[in-house]
Amino acid sequence: MIIFITGGARSGKSRYAQERVLALSNNPVYVATAKVWDDDFEQRVKRHQNDRDERWTNFEEQRNVSALPIDNRVAMIDCVTLWLTNFFVDTKSDIHASLELLKKEIDALHTKSGTFFIISNEIGMGVHADTEIGRKFTDLQGWANQYIAAKAEEVVLMVSGIPVKIK
Known part of the structure; x- marks a missing residue:
């Protein structure tokens, strides 16, 4: 089962997501998709690591x-934006190739037994990007989020700390 949490x-x-995961399992899995690019991001990663216990x-x-x-298992996959970034860099900014790589991963997860909380960002709801890239x-x-939401059994949009059930 895929539970998609975006915002x-x-x-x-x-x-x-962590609260939901811990309500279902006393031995959950956390999957970090981030590549640490700089010192600032390393601090963000450490903050997230400190949020989880043994x-x-x-x-x-x-x-x-x-x-x-x-x-x-009950797993939390955090997050799609960073996961996509890895594919986007690998494919030299090829949108279609990046999306296909992610879709392949989501399809594979969808066939597995387990409960997978997939976290993503709604970056298209903010300021319009200044650059072509x-x-x-x-x-x-946006296309990745649509694909995951279509596959998910449940979709939650987080707004100012409040979960809004979409599906």
Whole structure:
């Protein structure tokens, strides 16, 4: 089962997902898709790591999340935006190739037994990107979110820390 949680920056997505995950499992999995690009981002990663205790099994996987041993587990995959960024960089900003790589991963997760909370950002709801590459990535993110939401059994939009059930 896929539960998709999306929203803006600092909307409470990760906190909400962690609460939901811990309500279902005493030994959940956390999958971090981030590549640490700089010192500022490293601090963000450490803050997220400090939010989790010894009950969590942690994996860092930037691309092939579906290959991880998460079958029959409750897992939190955080986040689609960073996951997409890895594909976008690998494909030299090819929107279609990046989207296909993500779709392949989502399809593989959809066939696994387990409960997978997938976290994403709604970057298209904010300021219009100034650059062509920014606009391309915003489009990619929007199409990826639509695909995941269609596959998900449940979709939640976080708004100012409040979960709004969409599906």
